[in-house]
Amino acid sequence: MTDFLLELRSEEIPARMQERAREDLAKLFAAELDKAGLKAAEIVTYATPRRLALIARGLPEQTAAMSEESKGPRTSAPPQALEGFLRKTGLTQDQLVERDGVYFAVVNKPGRATAAVIAEAVPAVIRAFAWPKSMRWGAPSQSTESPRWVRPLQGIVAILGEEVVPFEVAGVQSGVATVGHRFHHPGIITIGSADDYVEKLRMCHVVVDGAERRNIIALGAKMAAKKAGLTLIEDEGLLFENAGLTEWPVPLLGRFDESFLEVPPEVIQLTARVNQKYFVCSDASGKLANAFVCTANIDPSDDGAKIVEGNQKVLAARLSDAKFFYDTDLKTRLGDLQPKLEKIVFHEKLGTVADKVERVAKLAEWLASEGIVSNCDPRLARRAAELAKADLVTGMVGEFPELQGLMGGYYAAAQGEDPAVAEAVRDHYKPVGQGDDVPTAPTTVAVSLADKLDTLAAFFTIDERPTGSKDPFALRRAVLGVIRLVIVNDLRFGLLKPLFQACADIHFRQQRSPIDRVWPAIAEYEAISRKLIDRDDFFRLMQSATDRANEDAARYVEEGVTDSRVLFAFFADRLKVQQREAGVRHDLIDAVFALGGEDDLVRLLARVHALQAFVTTEDGANLLAGYKRAANILKKEEWVDVEAKPLTYEPLPEEADLIAALDAAEPIATVAIQREDFAGAMAALATLRGPIDAFFEKVTVNDPDPAKRSARLALLARMRDAVHKVADFARIDG
Structure with a gap:
C-alpha cells in the first residue's frame, strides 16, 4: 500500500470557492479511481489561496484483474443481430459464451499499475471540475476545447509513494516542485512524498489545512481583543473568508475614531465585514468598541504596526462614507420619501412598491381593528406599514441592502415616531429564516403578518407560484414566517379570512375599483350631453356602466375566495413539511x-x-x-x-x-x-x-x-x- 499526493497550484482562488473545491476534488478523484476498480483507504483534501491539494492514502500498487460481461442476442436471433454484437465487442463468434440460449461476451482485463490509472485520472478530474467561475489562458485558450481552471494553473505536484506520476495538463507538466509563501519563501520547494508535504510547507510559511488556519485566526483574534480589554464579536463566515485569503494568518488589532460610534453599530460592523473583512469588538458593557481585528498574510517584523496603520486609514475612509450616508438620510423624514417608492417597480403585474405599501397598510390596520392581532392600535399599525419600506430609497440602504428595515427603524426613532412604530419598521421583515427571532410586539406582528400575507396573495393571484425546487419570490419562506408568527404569538383566528381580504384586494386594485370605472363613463356622457344627447339615453348608458362595475365587484369577490382557498392549501402543505421536520408523523397531520x-x-x-x-x-x-x-x-x-x-x-x-x-x-x-x-x-x-x-x-x-x-x-x-x-x-x- 502507498500514498498519493496531488497539488494543483494556481493564481489566487477566491475564498468563497475553496471549501466546495476541496469536496469536489475528493469526489471526482474517488470516482475516477472507482472506474478502474481502485479505492483509497482515506482521502484528505486541503485548500489555500494558491493551491488545491489531495492526499489519497492506502492505495494498492496495481488494480485487480477484472472481468467484464455484456449480454448479447439470443442464439436464435437473426444473423444481423449477432454480427452487430460482434462488431461492438470486437470478438469472434467462437469467443462468445452461450448460457440458456443467450450469447455473452466475457472480456478479462489484467490489472494495471496504479500510477497509470492516476496519470489518466487527474487530467480527467481537471477537465470535469465545475468551478462557479473559470477561465482559459495562454495560447491554448484560442480553442474552446482547452482546459479551464479557476485561475491559470502554474504547477502540478503528483507523487505516488516517492515517484512522480507523469502527465501534462494545459501545458503544465507534473513533478515534485512547488513554492512556499509568496513573500517569506517564494523559491522552489521539492516535495519528497505525501508524508512530508504538510510539514515542509509549514516550514515555508504555508499552513495548508484550512481548519488549522481558522483556529489560528480565531484564537489570535480573541487574544488580541482580550489584551486590549475587549471581547471579539465572533463571525464564522468571516473566519472562513479570512482563512481563505491567507496562507500564514496573523491577526492584528487596530483602532478607529470614537466619533464613528455615533453611527448605528450594525453599520460599522457591516462596513468592516463586507468592505474590509475585519472582525469588530465589544467593550465590557457589551457595546461596540472602536476597535477591529484584521488578518495579515505575513509575519511582520514590526509587530504589525505599519499594517495596522494602513488598515486604520482604509477603514476610516469607509466609515466616513457610512457616516455621511447616515447623517444625510436623517435630514429627510421617512414619510417624505414615499413619492420615490412610486418609481420602484415591485412586479410588472403588481405595480410599484408604493402600491404594495398601500395594500400592506390597509391589511395591517384591518388585522389590528379586527382583533386578529390583539392589543394593537390600528392607527399605529397603519403608520408603521406606511413607513416600513421607505428606507429602501435611503443612501445607507442603497449602499448596504441587507440593512433594509433596520435603518428604517433607526431613522423612525430619531425622527420622533412612536417607539412601537419604529420597532415595527425595524423588525417587520422578521422572521426571515428558520433560526431568526420572531417578533412579539403587537404593532410589529401586525405589519410583519400583513407584509407576508400580501406578498403571498399578490403572487398567487398572478399565478407566480413555487414549482418544484423553484421559488424565485421566496413564497415558501413567507409561509413559514406567517406560521411562526401565528404559533409564537398564539394568534387565534381563521387564516382564510385575512387571506381572502388580501387576495380580493389584489384583484380589486388590478382592475381598478368599480366606481373608478364609472367616473370615466360619466365624463364621456356629460361631454355628449353638451351636444344635446337624449336624457333617457344618458341615464340608460350610465346604468349600463354601473351594472358592469357591480359585476366586476362580484367577480373580484369570487376570485378572492378561489385564490384564498388555493393559498390556504399551500399553507397546509408547508405546515405538514414543517411539522414532519419537527418530528410529527405525517399520517397524523393528514388525519x-x-x-x-x-x-x-x-x-x-x-x-x-x-x-x-x-x-x-x-x-x-x-x-x-x-x-x-x-x-x-x-x-x-x-x-x-x-x-x-x-x-x-x-x-x-x-x-x-x-x-x-x-x-x-x-x-x-x-x-x-x-x-x-x-x-x-x-x-x-x-x-x-x-x-x-x-x-x-x-x-x-x-x-x-x-x-x-x-x-x-x-x-x-x-x-x-x-x-x-x-x-x-x-x-x-x-
Missing part, C-alpha cells in the same frame, strides 16, 4: 387536515400534537384497531348513513354496553373539543376501547335479521363519527 374546515393554525396544531401523544398509548392503539375494523365493515357493506332509529329488539349485553359507552363519551368529547381540550376528548373516546373490543368478540354485525343488521351498522357508524370529531383515524398508519 387532522382531512377533517376540513379548520383554518385556525394554533388549534389545528394542538389537535395534531394531542393525537400524536394519544396514538402512542395502549388505549390509543387499541381504539385505532377497533376503529379500522368498524370502518372496514362499513365500507364493505357500502353503508349509507341514515337517521338513527329506536331499537326494535332486545340488544345483546355487549351491544348495550357500547351504546351506553357512546352515550357517556360523546357529550364529554364534544364539550372537550369545544374547550379545545383535545387530550381530554381523546381520553373520553379511549373509554370506548373495552366496549368496542367486546362488541366485535360477541356480536354478529351482519345478522340475518335486517333490523339487527341495520342497527348494528348504525352503531358502528356512530362510533366512527365520534372518533372523527377528533381526527380521521382512517388516515393513521397501524
